[in-house]
Amino acid sequence: MERIILRILLVCLLGGTYSCKSQVNCMNTRKTKLLKYPKYLDKDYVLGRFDYTKHSDFMLVPKDLSSKTIYLRKEVLEAFIKMSKQAKKEGVNLKIISGTRDFNHQKRIWNYKWTDKYKHIPEHKRAKKILEFSSMPSTSRHHWGTDMDINDLENSYFEKGRGKKEYQWLVKNAKNYGFYQVYTSKEYGRTGYNEEKWHWSYLPLSAIYLKYYNDKVNYKDIRDFIGSDYAKDLQMIKKYVNGVNKEILNYK
Numbered sequence: 001m002e003r004i005i006l007r008i009l010l011v012c013l014l015g016g017t018y019s020c021k022s023q024v025n026c027m028n029t030r031k032t033k034l035l036k037y038p039k040y041l042d043k044d045y046v047l048g049r050f051d052y053t054k055h056s057d058f059m060l061v062p063k064d065l066s067s068k069t070i071y072l073r074k075e076v077l078e079a080f081i082k083m084s085k086q087a088k089k090e091g092v093n094l095k096i097i098s099g100t101r102d103f104n105h106q107k108r109i110w111n112y113k114w115t116d117k118y119k120h121i122p123e124h125k126r127a128k129k130i131l132e133f134s135s136m137p138s139t140s141r142h143h144w145g146t147d148m149d150i151n152d153l154e155n156s157y158f159e160k161g162r163g164k165k166e167y168q169w170l171v172k173n174a175k176n177y178g179f180y181q182v183y184t185s186k187e188y189g190r191t192g193y194n195e196e197k198w199h200w201s202y203l204p205l206s207a208i209y210l211k212y213y214n215d216k217v218n219y220k221d222i223r224d225f226i227g228s229d230y231a232k233d234l235q236m237i238k239k240y241v242n243g244v245n246k247e248i249l250n251y252k
Contacts, residue, residue: 037212046213047221048103048143058145061096070099073145076202080148083177092169097198098149101142107225109134114226127230131240132194138222139236141182146206149198158197167197178204184245192243207251213241 040057044050052058052071059077061070065084072080084094101109113130121129127136141147151166152158158167174180180203183196214237222231234240242249 037208041209041212043216043221046143046209046217047138048101048106048140049138050102052100052102052145058100061099065094066096066099068097070096070148071145072096072099072148073202073205075205076146076148079177079179079202083174083179086173087169090169092166094150094166094170096148096150097153098142099147100145101140103137103143103224106135106137106140106142110137111226123227124230124233127227127234130227131192131234133196135193135240136222136228136231136236137225138217139231139241141201141206141210144206144209146203146209147182147199147201149196150200151198153198155195155197170200174200178202180245180248180251182244182248190243190245191238192240201248203248203251207248210241210244210248213237 057073058071059074061072061077062081065081080094080096087094110130113134114126118126118129135142150170152163157163170179171181179200181197182199182201183193184190185195217237219232219237222228222236
């Protein structure tokens with residue numbers, strides 16, 4: 001009788017141990033799956049070296065929501081449309097004035113500022129001057145199709161009148177649709193670009209892309225434009241790519 005009881009206890013213990021191990025394995029498997037990146041995501045994507053106009057996951061923004069020809073990822077555009085409809089009901093009009101920009105587009109912006117607008121400034125200081133508001137090619141969030149500029153490109157616009165009402169609405173409501181202001185005030189230690197009240201990002205996707213960027217991209221990938229040699233010296237990845245709103249860095 002005692003032997004039978006011992007056998008039963010042994011079976012229960014072994015079964016419990018196996019069950020616990022299985023649960024741990026299941027949890028680890030789930031965690032691994034959560035950390036897997038989308039199949040389409042690669043270095044070329046986060047570096048902006050692809051043609052988004054021919055990418056099946058991108059859509060043209062409707063004319064009533066944009067000021068020119070602009071593309072965004074489908075998920076991002078759908079979320080923005082929902083947000084803009086609600087904003088309009090509350091007397092706020094939201095219009096996208098800039099969306100996806102590939103490497104070459106960002107390079108044109110950078111080269112213009114390097115060779116023309118700020119050409120009188122010594123090169124090292126010139127790079128920092130451009131970086132107050134413009135990204136080096138291969139480091140811009142606008143490459144991803146998740147980020148947009150809304151209504152105006154001057155902080156002063158959002159500090160009074162209609163612009164202030166629009167900004168206050170976004171601060172209060174945008175998160176409900178997945179959108180976060182990327183470059184907030186630098187008063188509390190944020191590094192990199194100056195504050196941009198117009199730049200908003202669809203975090204359910206851009207958080208994944210930022211993690212991938214940090215996992216896969218290095219300074220050798222930031223190349224093929226004037227002034228690229230300063231990327232490492234200026235700590236572009238640490239101070240600029242990751243110099244974002246803390247809510248974005250902590251997003252899960």
